[in-house]
Amino acid sequence: MTEQEKTLPAWFYRVNKIYNETQRPVQPEEYDEDLSSLSSWPETEDEDDEDWTEEEKELAKALMAEVDDAKQEELYARLNELQIAREIENGADVDENGDDDDDDGDWQDTTSEQSYDGPDVFEYYVFKDERIDRKKELLMDPKLKAVGRAFETKFIDEVKAAKSAPLQRTLGGQGFYLYSTDDLEHYGLNLHAPSILEFEASSGSDTNVKGSIVLEPSRAHSIAEFRAPQIGSVAENITAKTTIEREDSTAERASHQISIQFISDDYVKVTAPQDFVFEDDFEMEEEDLEQGPQPGPDAPRTFEYYGIRRDLLKQRNEGEKSEEMAEEIWKKALEEIKEVLEQKKKSRQEQA
Helix, strand or coil: CCHHHCCCCHHHHHHHHHHHHHCCCCCHHHHCCCCCCCCCCCCECCECCCCCCHHHHHHHHHHHHCCCHHHHHHHHHHHHHHHHHHHHHCCCCECCCCCEHHHCCCCCCCCCCCCCCCCCHHHHHHHHHHHHHHHHHHHHHHHHHHHHHHHHHHHHHHHHHCCCCCCCCCCCCCEEEEECHHHHHHCCCCCCCCEEEEEEECCCCCCEEEEEEECCCCCEEEEEEEECCCCCCCCEEEEEEEEECCCCCCCCCEEEEEEEEECCCCEEEEEEEHHHHCCCCCCCECCECCCCCCCCCCCCCEEEEEEEEHHHHHHCCCHHHHHCHHHHHHHCCCHHHHHHHHHHHHHHHHHC
């Protein structure tokens, strides 16, 4: 039997079927069904890390702290090698990407080159790369979420502690960065620019404003014109109508209602229904209801977002960092881990 005649991995046929039936890109979570699990990140020093060697733990922490893409790839490759070697030593039969042999059928693409050139060769290597990326995501996601949670909570606590004060600024032209652990936990980690709520004055009106609320690029909602809170008002709560445009201009626009509480000039709180949070700008077909993330059974019916005025953060020299949330997560919240790794490296050098 030639290489080309061998059966491709079982996961490929399942994923390829999804692709052919839906005619859309395969979603990351659709690789999970038969994805052999890469050892999960130990949540604590005493939990779920019995099988990890000290070198694996140190590499994993370094991987989480590294911001350079090339170095991340090197660290991930080395960590993967160590874990595969350990699994083989424990009796498992795995290939270079950590896949159990029962996932791969008769086909073993064990070289770094693209050795398969049979039918579906393009789809096979595209899906294979996406599947490996999904493994990396599953390895890193728990710790990234933990760091993201700490980042969001820092600002959420600031808003919660803020006292109501009479409004002194007109709303038009104001923008607020939004923070939400609800969104993080139930929709997913957003490594794009931070969520933002913005307002602009409506033409021909001194009292009305309109705006937008962008949770991430694919979840950009327009806010219909409404009467702005009056100067001097305190803790005013307004209900605003939002719409989201589909990629296909002929598709129906989704509409929701959100609540915006103006705590003071610097702080707001937004309450939004679950449907609003999980709405995106992809054109949805009846037979394709899982285009994007879907709410789990424990997702709240309403999500809370806490906003801080953009200019206030910039005045405190936090605005630029907030605009680059991903970099902030990597560099600031993991600073302690990097210091520990540097101390360990220095200690090893002194002992050598």
